[in-house]
Amino acid sequence: MKAAVLGAGSWGTAFAKILGDAGNDVVLWARRPEIAAAIRETGCNPEYLEGTRLGERVTATASATEAIKGAELVVLAVPSQTLRTNLGDWAADLTADSTLISLMKGIELGTTQRMSEVIVEAGRVAPERVAVVSGPNLAGEIALEQPAATVVACTDIDRATRVQRAITTPYFRPYTNDDVVGCELGGAVKNVIALAFGIAHAMGLGDNTKATLITRGLAETARLGVALGADPLTFSGLAGLGDLVGTCMSPLSRNRTFGEHLGRGKTLEQAQAATRYTAEGVKSCLAIRDLARSHGVEMPITEQVERVCHEGVDPKVAVAALMSRSTKAE
Numbered sequence: 001m002k003a004a005v006l007g008a009g010s011w012g013t014a015f016a017k018i019l020g021d022a023g024n025d026v027v028l029w030a031r032r033p034e035i036a037a038a039i040r041e042t043g044c045n046p047e048y049l050e051g052t053r054l055g056e057r058v059t060a061t062a063s064a065t066e067a068i069k070g071a072e073l074v075v076l077a078v079p080s081q082t083l084r085t086n087l088g089d090w091a092a093d094l095t096a097d098s099t100l101i102s103l104m105k106g107i108e109l110g111t112t113q114r115m116s117e118v119i120v121e122a123g124r125v126a127p128e129r130v131a132v133v134s135g136p137n138l139a140g141e142i143a144l145e146q147p148a149a150t151v152v153a154c155t156d157i158d159r160a161t162r163v164q165r166a167i168t169t170p171y172f173r174p175y176t177n178d179d180v181v182g183c184e185l186g187g188a189v190k191n192v193i194a195l196a197f198g199i200a201h202a203m204g205l206g207d208n209t210k211a212t213l214i215t216r217g218l219a220e221t222a223r224l225g226v227a228l229g230a231d232p233l234t235f236s237g238l239a240g241l242g243d244l245v246g247t248c249m250s251p252l253s254r255n256r257t258f259g260e261h262l263g264r265g266k267t268l269e270q271a272q273a274a275t276r277y278t279a280e281g282v283k284s285c286l287a288i289r290d291l292a293r294s295h296g297v298e299m300p301i302t303e304q305v306e307r308v309c310h311e312g313v314d315p316k317v318a319v320a321a322l323m324s325r326s327t328k329a330e
């Protein structure tokens with residue numbers, strides 16, 4: 001198949017390699033012409049996943065129109081909060097019946113929309129044309145071809161199967177699922193819980209605390225998911241527990257690392273200055289909190305992460321607030 005990958009950051013770059021290794025012809029769009037030129041000339045992205053050879057089937061351009069032209073698969077790999085603006089520029093170029101694949105793990109500020117909802121609205125495409133790829137997929141490990149699995153979620157299960165076939169490689173194993181809501185929420189909320197995990201790690205808290213954060217973090221994710229119509233089973237799968245555990249445990253996670261800065265006492269601004277990559281949970285925690293409140297769902301860990309990130313609350317105060325909530329049945 002012909003595929004366009006829009007966004008040449010860490011995950012867009014690794015995903016272009018997956019698509020190429022799976023036998024597709026891939027055009028990777030980079031915002032900066034010099035990055036696109038370097039990828040064409042050297043076969044590597046000089047800014048992300050340095051040294052990773054993308055393979056002969058991957059080329060690059062700084063023209064999104066050129067990348068999208070004739071593409072049956074259009075992969076979106078930009079930061080969640082810029083997607084709507086980006087799609088405004090790209091919508092007119094999309095081929096009828098192409099499949100749009102979302103790699104993003106965030107919730108839009110203001111609208112509280114999931115990324116597939118933003119794609120439907122801003123890309124002017126039918127919901128069954130949107131597939132979500134989500135799972136424990138740290139780009140740095142996948143670039144090294146370390147075995148990983150993922151989920152392709154789409155309401156049109158035949159389309160999910162076509163995408164599954166198009167991204168299967170000896171090191172990347174996709175499963176299909178028709179629960180788009182659950183897969184997207186799992187990916188977005190785990191970033192917020194990974195911030196909490198990073199904060200706890202930097203505070204010197206131990207494995208009981210960390211296991212509790214993962215388990216209760218998953219419980220609040222599933223609570224919101226069920227309120228939005230997700231299948232609760234999705235949260236025990238790769239896009240739920242799998243991604244949550246993978247992200248929290250990994251020093252490669254940008255969200256966990258950002259949390260560690262906060263846990264060491266840095267302010268939001270200081271943590272942002274120390275971070276080069278997108279840590280989606282920092283903004284999405286606001287949108288997830290608002291989404292939960294509007295559905296009457298309690299998300300105590302998300303609430304406290306938002307307070308630490310955006311209201312300057314001391315992490316120790318946030319921990320005390322979580323531990324002093326009223327006791328209840330599990």
Ligand SMILES: NC(=O)C1=CN([C@@H]2O[C@H](COP(=O)(O)OP(=O)(O)OC[C@H]3O[C@@H](n4cnc5c(N)ncnc54)[C@H](O)[C@@H]3O)[C@@H](O)[C@H]2O)C=CC1
Pocket residue numbers: 007008009010011012031048077078079080082086103104105106137138139140276277278280
């Ligand atoms: N890196 C990873 O391991 C994984 C990331 N993801 C998700 O993939 C999405 C993309 O993240 P990464 O590639 O990791 O981020 P990144 O921080 O590595 O790269 C972000 C890319 O977006 C571009 N960008 C920044 N502002 C932009 C704008 N206004 N318009 C267009 N492009 C812009 C940057 O130039 C860069 O190419 C996020 O939602 C993230 O949660 C999902 C799975 C794994």
Ligand SMILES: O=C(CO)COP(=O)(O)O
Pocket residue numbers: 105135136137138139191194243246247252253254255256278279280
């Ligand atoms: O989503 C990811 C792994 O599945 C990457 O997590 P980070 O964005 O925290 O690095």
